[in-house]
Amino acid sequence: MENLNVMVVDDEPGIRSGVSRILRNFTVSYPFMDADIGFNLIEVGTGEEAIEKIKTEKIEIVLLDNKLPGIHGTEVLEYININNPDILVMMITSYASLELAVKATNNGAYDFIPKPFTPQELKSALENVSKHLFLRGMTTKMNKEGKEVRYQFLSVLSHELKAPLNAIEGYLRIMQEKQAGEEIASYDQMIDRSLHRIKGMRNLIMDLLDLTKINLEKKTDKFQNVDIGEIAQLAIESINPYAIQKDVKITLINDKNITLNADPSDLEIVFNNLISNAVKYNVDGGKVKVTLKSENKNIKIVVEDSGIGLSKEETDDLFKEFFRVKNEQTKHITGSGLGLSIVKRVVDLYNGDVKIESKVGVGSTFVVTLPI
Amino acid sequence: MGENKKLVLIADDDIDYLFQMRMHVESFGFEVITAETQKEAEVLIQNSNPDLAIFDLMMEKDDSGFVLCYKMKRKHPNVPIILATAVASETGISFGVDSDTDKQWIKADLYLEKGIRKDQLHKEINKLLKI
Numbered sequence: 289m290e291n292l293n294v295m296v297v298d299d300e301p302g303i304r305s306g307v308s309r310i311l312r313n314f315t316v317s318y319p320f321m322d323a324d325i326g327f328n329l330i331e332v333g334t335g336e337e338a339i340e341k342i343k344t345e346k347i348e349i350v351l352l353d354n355k356l357p358g359i360h361g362t363e364v365l366e367y368i369n370i371n372n373p374d375i376l377v378m379m380i381t382s383y384a385s386l387e388l389a390v391k392a393t394n395n396g397a398y399d400f401i402p403k404p405f406t407p408q409e410l411k412s413a414l415e416n417v418s419k420h421l422f423l424r425g426m427t428t429k430m431n432k433e434g435k436e437v438r439y440q441f442l443s444v445l446s447h448e449l450k451a452p453l454n455a456i457e458g459y460l461r462i463m464q465e466k467q468a469g470e471e472i473a474s475y476d477q478m479i480d481r482s483l484h485r486i487k488g489m490r491n492l493i494m495d496l497l498d499l500t501k502i503n504l505e506k507k508t509d510k511f512q513n514v515d516i517g518e519i520a521q522l523a524i525e526s527i528n529p530y531a532i533q534k535d536v537k538i539t540l541i542n543d544k545n546i547t548l549n550a551d552p553s554d555l556e557i558v559f560n561n562l563i564s565n566a567v568k569y570n571v572d573g574g575k576v577k578v579t580l581k582s583e584n585k586n587i588k589i590v591v592e593d594s595g596i597g598l599s600k601e602e603t604d605d606l607f608k609e610f611f612r613v614k615n616e617q618t619k620h621i622t623g624s625g626l627g628l629s630i631v632k633r634v635v636d637l638y639n640g641d642v643k644i645e646s647k648v649g650v651g652s653t654f655v656v657t658l659p660i
Numbered sequence: 661m662g663e664n665k666k667l668v669l670i671a672d673d674d675i676d677y678l679f680q681m682r683m684h685v686e687s688f689g690f691e692v693i694t695a696e697t698q699k700e701a702e703v704l705i706q707n708s709n710p711d712l713a714i715f716d717l718m719m720e721k722d723d724s725g726f727v728l729c730y731k732m733k734r735k736h737p738n739v740p741i742i743l744a745t746a747v748a749s750e751t752g753i754s755f756g757v758d759s760d761t762d763k764q765w766i767k768a769d770l771y772l773e774k775g776i777r778k779d780q781l782h783k784e785i786n787k788l789l790k791i
Contacts, residue, residue, distance in 0.1 A: 454746060459676070461777075461778070465778075467683065614720045
């Protein structure tokens with residue numbers, strides 16, 4: 289069992305011993321926590337004594353009364369804020385001075401417990417505080433190991449994978465219990481939707497595979513002189529069947545042969561994602577223009593669409609993993625929310641950059657710049 | 661025919677989940693109105709008088725469900741709310757509305773992990789509606 293050191297600062301001995309009695313045999317448990325948390329109590333009667341103790345002992349939590357005979361609780365709080373900001377302070381205040389308690393929490397106290405409190409109230413306050421400490425510890429540990437990003441990624445990923453699973457499972461249960469009757473035709477729509485969600489999951493998994501490929505750094509052994517126009521043409525051909533269904537016309541403007549020393553599969557990822565997005569988020573009968581240019585020591589890939597466009601807010605988050613624009617026009621479009629973050633990673637790998645300009649209802653232009 | 665069916669408002673941006681919830685809740689004998697976005701739900705909160713609301717947590721925004729709970733309680737303080745989400749307990753950060761501190765900021769009456777069984781859902785709804 290892990291023990292947290294709790295110091296009770298109150299001039300009333302009855303309160304001090306009461307708190308000690310309540311917390312002595314109290315433990316907090318939390319899923320994913322290896323051991324329960326218990327509490328060691330330290331009792332002091334004045335603010336001066338409290339500061340002395342803080343200097344000499346390791347204290348995690350302070351239960352602090354404000355009305356003290358010498359210096360006030362708020363002054364102790366101030367001292368802690370400056371010298372030991374890791375200590376969590378809970379103010380103990382009477383209901384009459386709730387305003388003060390709120391002010392104290394604004395000034396760095398973690399929380400407050402109104403007096404008089406029941407044993408249960410004290411326990412649940414301590415439970416909260418220790419969970420907070422536990423999570424804070426976890427976070428620092430993960431930051432140290434550089435895992436925070438991966439952790440976030442995994443938790444979002446599990447959400448993205450669970451949503452379609454829940455949907456498909458739900459439809460299967462309905463079918464299993466024959467909730468729409470015996471006629472198989474009554475379930476057509478549910479079967480279609482299930483297949484649609486499975487397709488979405490498959491796309492997500494394909495994107496994840498792309499992502500892991502990129503994560504393995506730039507592999508120069510696969511580098512060759514790549515004709516950019518050729519890759520663009522291949523990407524257009526593979527997306528064209530979908531574009532025809534949406535009546536979107538894709539044109540390629542490439543006046544000279546532009547080559548780049550690169551891994552062709554990296555460039556395929558960039559073109560596939562940008563062009564398929566340009567078609568996907570386009571209007572029926574819309575246009576997509578792909579322009580390749582070499583300027584100075586850079587190659588510019590410009591993908592322009594006449595689609596639904598993006599607001600300023602939306603463009604800000606566009607390259608974040610799993611970010612998807614959610615509105616009336618996009619709600620029936622499936623996507624993993626990974627495509628553009630993948631593009632960004634590839635472009636970063638080549639020390640290039642990717643920019644977007646967009647207007648709602650007019651269209652978006654993506655410009656990728658890669659140094660030769 | 662003069663029958664007074666209870667009205668349930670369901671908001672979820674996952675159209676499949678929404679479809680299934682509607683089907684289940686209607687089969688329990690309730691009337692259902694649905695919203696696919698937070699915005700639509702906000703309109704329904706203002707213009708209808710549901711007896712129960714079921715909100716998804718993550719819609720247009722990560723905290724859409726919380727916002728809806730808050731607006732719902734302001735307009736219809738006595739109507740129970742279920743907050744449903746697939747936000748996984750495996751992230752290690754799970755939360756409920758059982759403790760008083762959670763209740764202070766999560767204005768829902770019940771928190772449900774998505775994928776709940778139909779009969780369980782029925783039981784929870786009846787409990788909240790005191791049927």
